[in-house]
Amino acid sequence: MANGGPVEHGYPHLETVRAAITALYRRLTYDTVRTFSTSVAPADVAFCDTDDLHLGAQRVARELVRHYRLPDARMIVGFREMTHAANVELAAGPEYFIELNDRFRTHRRDIGAALAHEVTHVYLHRLDLSFAGTRENEILTDTAATYLGAGWLLLDAYREDAVSSQKLGYLTPEEFGYVLAKRALFFHEDPSVWFTSPQAYTAYAEGMARARRDEREPPLTAVGWAGRRRYARDRRRARDTPGTAPEAEVPYAFTPGARGPLRVSFPCPACRQRIRVPVRGRVRVRCALCRTVWECDT
Numbered sequence: 093m094a095n096g097g098p099v100e101h102g103y104p105h106l107e108t109v110r111a112a113i114t115a116l117y118r119r120l121t122y123d124t125v126r127t128f129s130t131s132v133a134p135a136d137v138a139f140c141d142t143d144d145l146h147l148g149a150q151r152v153a154r155e156l157v158r159h160y161r162l163p164d165a166r167m168i169v170g171f172r173e174m175t176h177a178a179n180v181e182l183a184a185g186p187e188y189f190i191e192l193n194d195r196f197r198t199h200r201r202d203i204g205a206a207l208a209h210e211v212t213h214v215y216l217h218r219l220d221l222s223f224a225g226t227r228e229n230e231i232l233t234d235t236a237a238t239y240l241g242a243g244w245l246l247l248d249a250y251r252e253d254a255v256s257s258q259k260l261g262y263l264t265p266e267e268f269g270y271v272l273a274k275r276a277l278f279f280h281e282d283p284s285v286w287f288t289s290p291q292a293y294t295a296y297a298e299g300m301a302r303a304r305r306d307e308r309e310p311p312l313t314a315v316g317w318a319g320r321r322r323y324a325r326d327r328r329r330a331r332d333t334p335g336t337a338p339e340a341e342v343p344y345a346f347t348p349g350a351r352g353p354l355r356v357s358f359p360c361p362a363c364r365q366r367i368r369v370p371v372r373g374r375v376r377v378r379c380a381l382c383r384t385v386w387e388c389d390t
């Protein structure tokens with residue numbers, strides 16, 4: 093896990109983040125994702141500076157292993173001087189060696205966040221789920237951690253004041269907020285009450301606004317007036333001149349119906365899997381991957 097540097101903001105990794113959510117659903121299926129309806133509880137990973145360093149780190153690691161239901165996995169946590177924040181050796185197991193940066197000896201409250209990322213690496217390794225490229229894989233790891241209920245700790249480790257800033261993980265604070273919001277909307281959970289960092293709370297609110305925007309894109313009925321007009325225009329063009337792409341960059345696409353009816357495809361707002369339906373007015377559509385039902389006006 094990376095360490096230091098200026099804090100990047102916005103959504104530079106959004107496409108990879110979204111692809112990671114879809115990949116997670118494809119690999120785990122709806123039924124397994126559902127078993128992660130409860131997040132890691134703040135009390136279970138709390139770590140104060142009077143706790144024994146090694147015993148405390150082992151306890152928090154065990155809690156994360158329990159969260160991911162890795163019964164036979166044993167995390168051996170050590171500390172050393174290193175440039176990265178943390179690292180895990182992905183071997184065959186059942187023992188996994190996690191190294192944490194020495195600075196966590198005096199920043200114990202963030203040990204849970206660092207371990208959340210590293211234990212998620214082990215979980216994905218055992219699932220044999222990875223993205224090509226180190227950076228993409230780290231984004232997958234942070235996204236999986238956050239979507240499955242452990243990564244809110246990473247966002248909460250983001251703190252800024254007049255003289256210093258700290259952030260863990262590869263997503264920007266807003267991207268963490270976005271994934272956490274996706275999780276909150278899917279599981280009807282409110283993680284905002286757990287934040288100890290005001291900056292984390294702000295990033296979550298921003299990410300939630302972005303996540304809600306996904307639910308207001310055409311052909312969803314929740315779309316605003318301008319989006320609906322644009323959609324109607326694009327649909328007319330698709331009918332009149334099959335094969336022409338919409339003018340602007342839009343999330344939906346029409347499949348020219350040579351003989352059959354015109355069809356529209358769009359990303360599921362929850363899991364980003366593409367949904368395809370015939371164009372025929374108001375329909376309720378259930379996403380085959382995450383099973384969310386959407387009201388659409390095609």
Ligand SMILES: [Zn+2]
Nearest residue numbers: 093213230233
């Ligand atoms: Zn990592």
Ligand SMILES: [Zn+2]
Nearest residue numbers: 360363379382
């Ligand atoms: Zn879906």
